[in-house]
Amino acid sequence: MTGTIPASAQRRNPPDHGGVLPTDPLSEALERPFRDPMLIPISESEALEEAALLVDEADRGDFSPWLVSRTISLAVQFPANEQLQYNVGRLLLLSGDTETARICWRGIVERFPQSYNAFPQYLRTVLNAFGGDVANEILASHCAEADLASDPAAVLLVARCRTLLGAPEEALTLLEKAHPGPLATEFTVAQAQLHRMAGRFDQALALLENKEAATAAPDLARNISTAARLFKGPHAAGPPSVAAIDTLIGMALEKRESRRPDGPVDGIGRVILIGGSLGGGGAERQLANTAIGLTSRMHAGSQIGGPVSIYCRKLDRRRSNDFYLARLEAAEVHVADYLAASEWGGDREASILAPHRELIDLLPPRMREGVIRLTDALRYETPDVVQIWQDGMIFAAGLSALLANVPRIILNVRTMPPNRRKDRQKPEQEVLYRGLLSAPGVTLSANSQMAGRAYEDWLNLPDGSVVTVPNGVDPLPGDAPSDEQARWERFDRETGHSGFVLGGVMRFDDNKRPLFWLEICAALAKRHRDARFIIAGSGPLRGAAEDHARRLGIAEQTLFVGRTTHIGFWLDRMDALALTSRHEGVPNALIEAQLAGVPVLTTPAGGAPEAVAPVEANAILSDAESPSAEEAAAHLATLAQLSEDKIVSARASVKSWARDHFAMDQMVKRTIDVFMNQ
Structure with a gap:
């Protein structure tokens, strides 16, 4: 099962930087010689135990970038251990960085092409990003050389993937018709799980009467036994969790x-x-x-x-x-x-x-x-x-x-x-x-x-x-501590004290798309050479964003502010703010920028258009899923050429509109009305 990965699943909206495919931190670490003179040697079993604890910590809601770094360090020490790499993929998913997680899973699949666990995870991220057609194409390619008549492991993998792609009955038929060979227990447990999903608890229990299967999956057996006793009729037509709710x-x-x-x-x-x-x-x-x-x-x-x-x-x-x-x-x-x-x-x-x-x-x-x-x-x-x-x-x-x-x-x-x-x-x-x-x-x-x-x-x-209940937002104060003021003064001095300043305020993750924000910056820099860029925020894609800025040739023009509680100070230094999200509610960043008199540009994600004043200085891109950096840059370049009088007028217009539509008092009053059911 070593078919190639279709190009359609390798990159979404590829930037123009020499055709270099993106990579992930695990693959990069594995390619580098491993040297850590401060490392305390541990055994492979100790590494597995520690990695499992790190994933559990993140799953409880305690995620931090350090967990990923540490788990990568463990995986690099034992590069032949698939489970250690699998834990890195899980942590990247828990971080919310689905793009990097998808690329990581792809790398794990390439290193472990026979993997029963990593490939379904990769397929899941592809399904979420690109849809069922691409996911089915990848499954067919990956299993192109598999002989399902003689390879029970391949049957299990395909059945698991068909379930993931929304065809559980097809998966069940495949398992029932295939010869399980040495994987009889695994086949039995998989069939019981599929019957359980469909609410056929009695059939699932009958399968688990097999002593080996019941021993292999005691929690599943107990769960199904409880569901079979509690649920009858319509409640038995789906997963026990749904029936319990x-x-x-x-x-x-x-x-x-x-x-x-x-x-x-x-x-x-x-x-x-x-x-x-x-x-x-x-x-x-x-x-x-x-x-x-x-x-x-x-x-x-x-x-x-x-x-x-x-x-x-x-x-x-x-x-x-x-x-x-x-x-x-x-x-x-x-x-x-x-x-x-x-x-x-x-x-x-x-x-x-x-x-x-x-x-x-x-x-x-x-x-x-x-x-x-x-x-x-x-x-x-x-x-x-x-x-x-x-x-x-x-x-x-x-x-x-x-x-x-x-x-x-x-x-x-x-x-x-x-x-x-x-x-x-x-x-x-x-x-x-x-x-x-x-x-x-x-x-x-x-x-x-x-x-x-x-x-x-x-x-x-x-x-x-x-x-x-629209958001309630107060204007942000424009003060900042001396170190942040000094950072701006240094950046301003190094970039010539002039030039249109495009800003961004966002979490560095797959949803906010900071890399695409930088592609807008690069497109604008080609039209307006003196343009400068400020982006405030942090998140799992911070390092990738800084690397991307260097590849795009705009690193010297870009200031990565990092995490700050003084957003108002940075807004006062922007001529426009761009938001590049895939999904949104009503973004506070757009409202706060306009309250500061800063025109905005955004994708039409979710309720973002409702947070944009209908004035010429603002812009809503035509597509949220596949936005155009050139479309954004064309608008921003026009904005950069406005006369001083028009700029002053635009700033006053967006500030007045935001104040009228998103006042804090109005939000609180509307909230109380909802509480009172009025």
Whole structure:
């Protein structure tokens, strides 16, 4: 199975830099001679154990770039060990850098062409990036030389991949017809898993009566046994996790009808906002803004009795998950890490969840974690309102809020729904959202009309079902510490004190596409030689971006600011800001730039167009999926040639529009209206 990898899966939007295919940090490290005089020698088994712990740490939400670096170091010491390289691929996926992860998986497949584990991971990233046609082409090419009649390992691989590509029944037929040879146990477990996915629990259990198969997969056997006992009829028509969610929601709805909680009427008491972290992202900034705005209303005695709290899944300072914590504490917003809460409220038998433990054990891990740590805590705190931020946390905490019978539950989404983002889609999401929204007192809100309509389409909701609460943004202060001022002064001096300045504020990841942002810069530099470039932010693609700037020949014109809390200072030095995202909600970066009087250019991702003033100085590119650097550069070059009078007028226009449409007071008022169901 050593077929070539089709060119269509090797690179998206290839830049013009000599036709050099992109590589990944693992492949680069393996190609270099390994020398580390400070290294403490360890055995291969110790390396495997440590790498597994590092992946587990990232999977719990504690990702940091150091985890990738350390795991690469372990893999380089034992280059023949596939599992160590596999762990690097998993960490890159957990980092959110899907482009680099895809390239890494491709490299692992090339080094281990017979791999049963790496190739499906590579195929998954290709499917998410390029769709089913390209993924099927790669599968056919990879298995072109395989003889399925005599190679049971190839049969298992193809069956796993066909399942991944949405053809589980085809995979099951392939396994049933093939001769398993020495892989009889693996064939049996794979067939049981496919029957389980389809809800055929009795057939799955019959297969696992085989002692070797049951011993090889004890958790699967236990899971299926529980599902077969609990679910009959329609509930047995799909994965046990989906049936468990549907059953638990049904029980919660019955309880809600019989003990209808009193929602806020004249005013709102305790409010709890639930988010993933307080990291430096745009959604986290809006979470902080909302909590601070509500607390200000509480102190003013206006509609909010309080207190206002934030529960986060992770507040680890080492991982920068506490970026907004100091600001929130200064505003007297209580913040808690819900993973520190006791499971089952501290007493497994006395927990309100005690009668449902078997069902809870069938939930997806992240949802189960939220249910057993949050439900009793919310029941104890008795908030009037729980607002849950973004799909990931709705998945983790939405069921908890319903089981705790919270009167008002607001599911607050910020970007396109899961069916538009296949890399984040889970089989349980649709039944969860539909079930939650069928409950009295549960509302779905979005920060853009486009996102709201997309969720209505996905869930077949009536028009207007999703309420819109636009972002609330205050102008950013223009101050900065002396070291950042000195960096600008040095850059300004080295680049001649003049020239159009294009800026960017973004996380360096596959979604924000900093490499494409640099390609816009290079295209603009060809039209406007004096152009200069400033980009603020950090993330897994920071190193790749700096390398890309050198390849494009614009490194001397580009200042990588890094992570900073003084964005306003850098905005004041920009003549325009460009945002190059694949997916967006309503980007704060666009609003903040315009509040600073900076014209903007953006892809039409998600609700980004709703954050762009309709003035000539601004621009929305024609395509979000495959945007054109030349289209962007042509607009920016025109902007750079405007007269001083027109520039002053454009700056005033974008500032006035942003102030009118995204005022903080309006966002807080609209949020309270939604809490009150008005």
